[in-house]
Amino acid sequence: MIPHALAPPRRIDRRHVAGLLVLGAFVGLLAAAPDAFADILTPEDGGGSPQAERTDVLYEITLWMALPIFLLVEGVLVYSLVKHRFRRGAPEPVQVRGNTRLEIGWTLGAAAILVVLAVITFAFLPGISDPERGGPQRGGAVAVAAIDQPDVPPGGPSLNIRVVGQQYIWRYDYPGPGRLFAYHRMVVPTNTTITLDITSQDVQHSFWIPELFGKADAVPGHVNDMWFKVTEEGVYRGNCAELCGENHAEMIGEVEAVSPERYRAWADRQRSDIRAATRALTDQRRRMQAQQGAGAGSLIRQ
Amino acid sequence: MTTAEYRAQEGTVDPGRLAERARPQIVERGLPRRPGGWLQWLTTTDHKKIGILYLVATFMFFVVGGVEALMMRLQLGAAQNTIMDGTTYNGLVSLHGTTMIFLFVVPVLAGFGNYLVPLMIGARDMAFPRLNALSFWLFVFGGIVFYMSLFFTPPEAGWTSYTPLSDDAFLPSGGVDAWIFLVHLTGLSSLLGAINFVATIHNMRAKGMGLGRIPLFVWTILVYSYLLIIALPSIAAAATMLLTDRHFGTAFFDPTAGGDPLLWQHLFWFFGHPEVYIMILPAFGIISEVLPVFARKPIFGYKAIAGATAAIAFYALLVWAHHMFTTPTATVVLAFFMLSSFVVAIPTGIKIFNWLATLWRGTIVFRTPLYFAAALPALFVIGGISGVQLAVFPVDWQLHDTYFVVAHLHYVLFGGSVFGIFAGLYYWFPKMTGRLLSEGIGKLSFWVMFVGFNLTFLVQHSAGLSGMPRRIYWYPEDAGWEAFNLISTIGSFMLGIGVMITLVNVGLSLRKGKRAGNDPWKGNTLEWFTQSPPPENNFDVIPRVRSVEPMKDIRREILEREGRPAGSVAQPMASRAS
Numbered sequence: 070m071i072p073h074a075l076a077p078p079r080r081i082d083r084r085h086v087a088g089l090l091v092l093g094a095f096v097g098l099l100a101a102a103p104d105a106f107a108d109i110l111t112p113e114d115g116g117g118s119p120q121a122e123r124t125d126v127l128y129e130i131t132l133w134m135a136l137p138i139f140l141l142v143e144g145v146l147v148y149s150l151v152k153h154r155f156r157r158g159a160p161e162p163v164q165v166r167g168n169t170r171l172e173i174g175w176t177l178g179a180a181a182i183l184v185v186l187a188v189i190t191f192a193f194l195p196g197i198s199d200p201e202r203g204g205p206q207r208g209g210a211v212a213v214a215a216i217d218q219p220d221v222p223p224g225g226p227s228l229n230i231r232v233v234g235q236q237y238i239w240r241y242d243y244p245g246p247g248r249l250f251a252y253h254r255m256v257v258p259t260n261t262t263i264t265l266d267i268t269s270q271d272v273q274h275s276f277w278i279p280e281l282f283g284k285a286d287a288v289p290g291h292v293n294d295m296w297f298k299v300t301e302e303g304v305y306r307g308n309c310a311e312l313c314g315e316n317h318a319e320m321i322g323e324v325e326a327v328s329p330e331r332y333r334a335w336a337d338r339q340r341s342d343i344r345a346a347t348r349a350l351t352d353q354r355r356r357m358q359a360q361q362g363a364g365a366g367s368l369i370r371q
Numbered sequence: 372m373t374t375a376e377y378r379a380q381e382g383t384v385d386p387g388r389l390a391e392r393a394r395p396q397i398v399e400r401g402l403p404r405r406p407g408g409w410l411q412w413l414t415t416t417d418h419k420k421i422g423i424l425y426l427v428a429t430f431m432f433f434v435v436g437g438v439e440a441l442m443m444r445l446q447l448g449a450a451q452n453t454i455m456d457g458t459t460y461n462g463l464v465s466l467h468g469t470t471m472i473f474l475f476v477v478p479v480l481a482g483f484g485n486y487l488v489p490l491m492i493g494a495r496d497m498a499f500p501r502l503n504a505l506s507f508w509l510f511v512f513g514g515i516v517f518y519m520s521l522f523f524t525p526p527e528a529g530w531t532s533y534t535p536l537s538d539d540a541f542l543p544s545g546g547v548d549a550w551i552f553l554v555h556l557t558g559l560s561s562l563l564g565a566i567n568f569v570a571t572i573h574n575m576r577a578k579g580m581g582l583g584r585i586p587l588f589v590w591t592i593l594v595y596s597y598l599l600i601i602a603l604p605s606i607a608a609a610a611t612m613l614l615t616d617r618h619f620g621t622a623f624f625d626p627t628a629g630g631d632p633l634l635w636q637h638l639f640w641f642f643g644h645p646e647v648y649i650m651i652l653p654a655f656g657i658i659s660e661v662l663p664v665f666a667r668k669p670i671f672g673y674k675a676i677a678g679a680t681a682a683i684a685f686y687a688l689l690v691w692a693h694h695m696f697t698t699p700t701a702t703v704v705l706a707f708f709m710l711s712s713f714v715v716a717i718p719t720g721i722k723i724f725n726w727l728a729t730l731w732r733g734t735i736v737f738r739t740p741l742y743f744a745a746a747l748p749a750l751f752v753i754g755g756i757s758g759v760q761l762a763v764f765p766v767d768w769q770l771h772d773t774y775f776v777v778a779h780l781h782y783v784l785f786g787g788s789v790f791g792i793f794a795g796l797y798y799w800f801p802k803m804t805g806r807l808l809s810e811g812i813g814k815l816s817f818w819v820m821f822v823g824f825n826l827t828f829l830v831q832h833s834a835g836l837s838g839m840p841r842r843i844y845w846y847p848e849d850a851g852w853e854a855f856n857l858i859s860t861i862g863s864f865m866l867g868i869g870v871m872i873t874l875v876n877v878g879l880s881l882r883k884g885k886r887a888g889n890d891p892w893k894g895n896t897l898e899w900f901t902q903s904p905p906p907e908n909n910f911d912v913i914p915r916v917r918s919v920e921p922m923k924d925i926r927r928e929i930l931e932r933e934g935r936p937a938g939s940v941a942q943p944m945a946s947r948a949s
Binding site: 088091128142171175176179197271272273277284294315316318 | 456457458461464527528529533535536541626627631632633666667668669670671672673674675697698699702706709710713714716717720721723724725727728730731732733734735736737745748749752753756759760763764765766767768769770771772773818822836837838839840841842843844845846
């Protein structure tokens with residue numbers, strides 16, 4: 070170490086000041102726009118879906134675990150660069166080539182942090198990936214049995230919806246009786262465990278509503294699953310998250326959560342609309358066939 | 372003083388020859404003249420010329436890929452922007468990613484390796500010089516074939532070319548085929564280059580340079596080569612299967628005929644993840660050379676860094692499915708790939724700590740190579756931490772394919788690899804050209820790049836966390852992503868300007884730079900032993916290596932023997948060693 074009296078006087082470099090100013094302006098810019106940066110460090114709030122909330126918490130844990138490591142590395146680096154920079158007349162530095170104890174120490178330290186992270190992840194996993202029981206519901210449950218999602222715990226209301234991706238829209242097939250499907254916006258009852266069977270009929274897509282649940286890729290030939298439960302009424306939106314072609318950006322999915330009564334009303338109306346539309350289509354086809362049969366019989370010979 | 376003069380002093384060479392202009396041995400001995408002018412660049416098999424060809428060609432592709440990135444940033448700078456449509460944007464996405472990976476980062480490291488490996492291990496050329504030339508020209512033609520697609524339709528399926536989107540049913544035009552040919556040509560180029568590196572490093576080291584004494588950059592190039600040899604066959608097979616799917620009626624990846632799109636993802640990422648380490652390990656090697664030289668202190672934990680490099684390479688082969696956490700896959704598989712990805716973080720952390728310990732209590736000399744080299748751990752640690760967060764697969768379900776991932780991969784590949792490459796450029800430019808790059812312009816370039824880079828990519832974490840997916844050409848105003856994107860766009864242009872400043876620096880310094888001399892930085896490794904630029908045979912006499920820092924030994928010896936600094940003597944050991 071250089072004796073203090075021999076150390077050269079501190080000189081504030083003008084360029085360093087300029088660098089600090091730029092850094093300060095940058096941090097200030099980020100801090101000055103709180104509205105735009107509400108989710109600057111963590112994902113959006115969950116909108117009442119327990120699995121999105123738990124993912125959010127798990128993410129925050131990883132962030133808090135990372136923060137000391139980040140500060141340690143940057144701190145030591147900046148400290149070394151400032152404190153140990155070359156000064157005129159400084160002696161040759163001590164030629165240290167390593168320190169086995171130190172190296173084993175930080176290897177074990179890094180491993181220990183990751184073991185803790187793995188344990189925490191596995192503790193959180195069931196709460197995120199396994200569907201939980203629906204309810205409590207007022208005004209009677211929507212009693213629709215799940216068909217091929219054996220994981221839903223019995224006793225609560227649940228609903229199984231098949232999600233089919235296609236360029237560039239989502240279709241949602243609801244279970245019977247009676248045909249019920251919708252495009253673009255999925256209407257679901259609140260406080261009900263919704264399980265999704267997700268697939269695609271052309272290229273790969275990925276179904277994702279950030280405030281309710283994470284991504285599940287829609288892969289043709291495979292069925293992926295996902296679940297969620299909404300407690301607050303509202304509309305939740307998410308983009309398709311796998312590049313699927315030129316209009317990938319416009320492939321948006323929505324979930325509208327409504328009370329069970331309103332859901333039943335919507336389902337009844339939608340069913341009758343579909344029936345009416347199917348009937349109208351059948352009528353139109355018959356009319357066309359009759360016209361064509363009269364005009365040019367050869368066209369319908371087969 | 373050259374060898375001839377030096378020998379004349381010692382009385383081994385006829386002093387009369389000193390009347391001639393001092394020339395290196397290879398010229399002195401009257402070897403046949405090579406064609407001059409531009410033709411020598413087309414016909415050369417000299418590893419140094421091929422290295423420079425690599426560097427020039429890859430930096431041209433870097434500029435092209437950068438312009439593509441800026442065009443995308445321009446489109447995303449405002450919500451509901453209408454500069455381009457989705458087709459154009461997807462083309463740019465695919466061109467940018469493919470260019471930066473296959474035509475810049477991997478081959479630019481091959482360029483540094485080509486130039487430096489023989490010099491650093493005390494060899495006179497690569498093991499197979501003609502194969503080396505073939506590698507370079509295959510790479511160039513791969514790039515040309517790929518960019519020819521601009522004249523019909525560029526590929527639109529991203530650099531990952533996921534099926535079924537990349538099948539002929541959805542993208543029938545030739546863009547994807549151009550991508551396949553690029554993968555084959557550059558893949559073959561890298562494979563031959565890798566075999567060449569392996570043969571060279573194992574067989575052509577100077578006397579006394581055991582595997583435990585090779586410079587860390589050479590060590591990382593050796594590991595890079597083995598990884599390429601293991602990983603490339605997977606992408607070559609997959610790309611061939613995609614080609615036959617598209618044109619000859621097979622259905623490896625077509626779900627409507629019994630194929631499986633997930634097979635593509637597995638084959639692609641079995642190559643794709645090792646590729647990440649192929650792109651970062653030699654950059655780690657570069658700064659493992661640069662940091663000790665400018666800290667005036669040996670690298671801390673040489674063996675730990677070498678061992679960590681090998682460990683990273685091994686685990687790199689076991690983490691590929693962490694790119695597939697959102698596919699329909701059993702939980703036990705997801706857990707395995709999470710844990711293997713955690714494990715890879717440990718040797719990476721070891722390296723970062725070793726670099727910090729190298730700087731600790733050094734006498735740090737602030738020259739431009741050090742700026743870029745010190746920025747690497749500062750930036751890479753952010754990409755490393757976000758990488759661990761992404762490895763936690765329930766968290767990845769939220770973050771996968773968002774701008775958080777875009778930020779992560781750019782902190783790794785730009786903050787890591789590209790800053791390392793720039794450190795290497797500033798460090799070895801004097802050796803390659805005989806002239807130093809301007810320090811003032813270099814530091815300006817560093818600061819503009821450093822601030823621009825962080826401005827571009829730091830806020831992309833936030834954009835991703837608030838739900839912005841990757842690879843979208845358009846977003847509505849009410850999505851709330853406009854502020855992030857505007858900042859990012861401004862930063863990206865700053866970053867582009869920073870890169871251009873370095874290119875201008877190269878142009879100016881080529882003609883007007885300060886003369887470097889043989890050993891401007893007081894380096895540790897053998898490339899500083901020969902002239903700048905080195906003669907065609909590299910070394911008249913190859914010194915015996917006695918430690919991991921042979922140049923330090925040589926300098927000490929010269930000082931003892933001559934009573935004057937070694938910098939004034941060219942190839943100073945020559946007479947004694949012969």
